[in-house]
Amino acid sequence: MSDDRGPIYIAGLSHSGKTPLRLALAAHPDISMTRRTYMWGRFYGRFGDLADERNAERCLSAMLADASVGRLAPDPERIRREFREGPRDYAHLFALFHEHHAERLGKRRWGEQLRFVERFAAPIFAAFPSARMIHMVRDPDVRSGPTTRRRLGAVGWNTAMWLESATLAERNRRRYPDACRVVRSGSFAAEPLDTLEELCGFLGETCLPSMREVVMAGDWREVRSI
Secondary structure: OOOOOOOEEEEEOOOOOHHHHHHHHHOOOOEEEEEOOOHHHHHOOOOOOOOOHHHHHHHHHHHHOOHHHHOOOOOHHHHHHHHHHOOOOHHHHHHHHHHHHHHHOOOOEEEEEOOOHHHHHHHHHHHOOOOEEEEEEOOOOOOOOOOOOOOOOHHHHHHHHHHHHHHHHHHHHHHOOOOEEEEEHHHHHHOHHHHHHHHHHHHOOOOOHHHHHHHHOOOHHHOOOO
């Protein structure tokens, strides 16, 4: 990082406005935004203490074999070298993949759109005190569409996920008031430019015309209630 602005995480469930927001932030010439690497969900804590060289190598090998992570075009030897020089933990290992990818793109800051990353707010903010998390929350609405076309049990499952995500949104907002911002998807869809302007201020970034153009061209049909 060339300054003290940390990574950006876009959290929340599917169809909550994460993608339009990611595309708008990615239109900033200094910000690299990725999606769905699934590092936190698939690898965090799964290989024990990474201070143990064997555990670290097992974790790294699994990540390098993962197609989602592979889209970042990692340099294995550079990652191994720089991991040994810094904190021997998961957050540092994950960050190296993103930092190198952003560097190759000529960007100074990186971020990621990742469903349910709100579950990992504690280790993220412990590792990156200047990180910022934007948690998109879908509006609950029992009128969101006919249930006959949905899989059996899908309504209950989706409701349970929404309740967990919404609970985490409020918990993280209270615990990290300066680092976590909760945004209702309906508010973003109704006032995209005002919301984007406010979020850029939260991130410490300038809201550029290129970003406004992207958010106004976004497909808001995918933003829906539970």
